[in-house]
Amino acid sequence: MELTARPRAGRDDTGAMSPVPAPPREVRAYLDELVRRTRAVCGPHLVGVLAVGSLALGDYRHGRSDVDVAVVVAPSLPRRALPDLAGALAHPALPCPAAGLELVVYPADFAARPSGEAGYLMDLNTGPSLPERVSHDPRESPAFWYVLDRSLAHQSGLPLFGGPAREVIAAPERPAVLAALRASVREHAAGEGHVTDNRVLNGCRSVVYCRTGRWFAKRAAAEAIAADEEAFRPLVEDALRSFELPRESALPLPAARVRDFLTWAAERVDEAVEAEDGRTGPR
Template sequence: MDLNTGPSLPERVSYDPAESPAFWYVLDRSLAHQSGLVLFGGPVREVIAAPERPAVLAALRASVREHADGEGHVADNRVLNGCRSVVYCRTGRWRAKRGAAGEVAASEEAFRPLVEAALRSFERPRETALTLPEARVRDFLAWVAERVDEAVEAAGAEGGPTGSR
């Protein structure tokens, strides 16, 4: 099921996996396994299996490609999802967008102004999101793609699906 709700999202319910990019299902399952809250039934980690790291990294590659295209995504969200991707590649753990952005801003001085602008924009209603410099967003997402590719290579070099950096 694909379910989007919330004050800043267009409401959506779909039971057809062909209606959304497949990477969302892998990423959502990974997030849910790590941090999901029980609404009904057994413990989340017993009900939702974690996808293997190579599957998550492949989904991150697809997500970064889609966000790099920019179509249908607000620029601040593209940057913040990129931050989450980098932190996942570095740690094997998911962080909330704001926390991941803080980590990337602290460690990557060249991208700090863009990430901080994305955070300021993310605080605003979606219809009044700030315009971010498209060339910088593309450069940032190209850098994110390189971090994902490095994580893929490292996972392969470590000889298994659970390799973590």
Template sequence: MDLTPASYGPGDVRPPSGPAGPPRELRPYLDELVRRIRAVCGPRPVSVLAVGSVALGDYRHGRSDVDVTVVVEGSLPHRERAELAARLVHPALPCPAAGLELVVYPAAFTARPSGDAGYLMDLNTGPSLPERVSYDPGESPAFWYVLDRSVARQCGLSLAGRPVREVIAAPRRPAVLAALRASVREHAGGEGHVADNRVLNGCRSVVYCRTGHWYAKRGAAEIVAAAEAGFRPLISDALRSFSRPRESALALPGARVRDFLGWVADRVDESVEAEVGDGVRAEDADRPGGGG
């Protein structure tokens, strides 16, 4: 069965509600993280949000990263950004998850839709993540940040400050689809990505294209597996692997993963083409005599 709008669309399935709060295992860490952000940045932080798997209600201790978005008023001097990174880096602040991915944005940037990276600071740290800090958004592919802000807008979980819908504008659908295209290409390359994560991210991409909603990886995988019998064994193996710590993830057949991601890329391309077609039709309808 194909996952087409006729057989599966926005009216068929809705994403589950996000959690009321972060998982118990993370609460002391996130409380301290917020405290350190405020200690370094003073009154500038407008909002601190948990995004990613924590916000989607699918955090898996020992496997998932903690994704945090910080929105600040104005900007931060380089000295403060460097101090913030030094205060949050593992093990200066021991991360109980596989890693911390924290991005700081200026409020003026997040208040409008954008397809750019736009960050003031991007920090990756933790027991299972290569340490990285960047203060220049030109150093990073923009698609990661577009997708993160799209997820944040749907279900970002407020840890401090204003709620997400007051501080982050949803990226426009064409920008999200372009980011998904780039993401699928990145995962198809495979370098630096666990195989199960490549498959599950592919599932999430397809479900977003069909519904306009973000699902947790496992929920999206179950939806695609139910509709695509040919990929069901691979998705089942990916889910089984995803239940294990990152360091003991299962090896998945490379050819099957590549075939699956090729199918995902085709579905994303179909959505991009449909979006372009809808735009052309809307333009035609706006012309005198159009739409008749």
């Protein structure tokens, strides 16, 4: 499997700074206003705002993708500011032009160290295609979502305010990421609440991460799996075609083939976990 990671902002091999890519034009004004409102609420306690997910990997699809954002604040932020921030950013108070906004607020001391925990101060889901949700208790949510998001953020986070992603969010250690991937693949295999094409593409990206140790956009990962795994090529290609459509127009994919593929993906993740356990010994 040959994949080349998309160039990201940050220091190159010579130590020089590479340019920071601009967010897609469809969401640029929205992100500017999101940062402005976040700064207004958090004031001097705001450490950083990062675009993550498809925005960070250069694979945002308008009408299909969510806007994923990580906010890092000083531990001194008054807790009463969090409901104010949720109110300021919730759709339609701030109309979301994407399918939805998934925004997570982390304390800076937690974000700065590797962790396999959720660790958030606030998790906000809002937007025209997302069920409204605000959580202030990380025990309410499976930790794997946040471990994977922070891993991707450390690698490829797009700074909207504050310093480079690698200076704001630490990378979870590989065993924690693999354990989170194992949970993620099983979540998508269950299927509840997930568009079928996204379940397949998530499986592709999970396998590619296990093989490369890098995060790639879902479409790039799916193309690599389609090239390498002939048995699953028709399903993955159908998932890619469906992914070009809005969520409500997603194509039906054969349930048995999806189940077989996700079982295969789970086995590849299990192999990576076992290999890692063999390298590190009992923990």
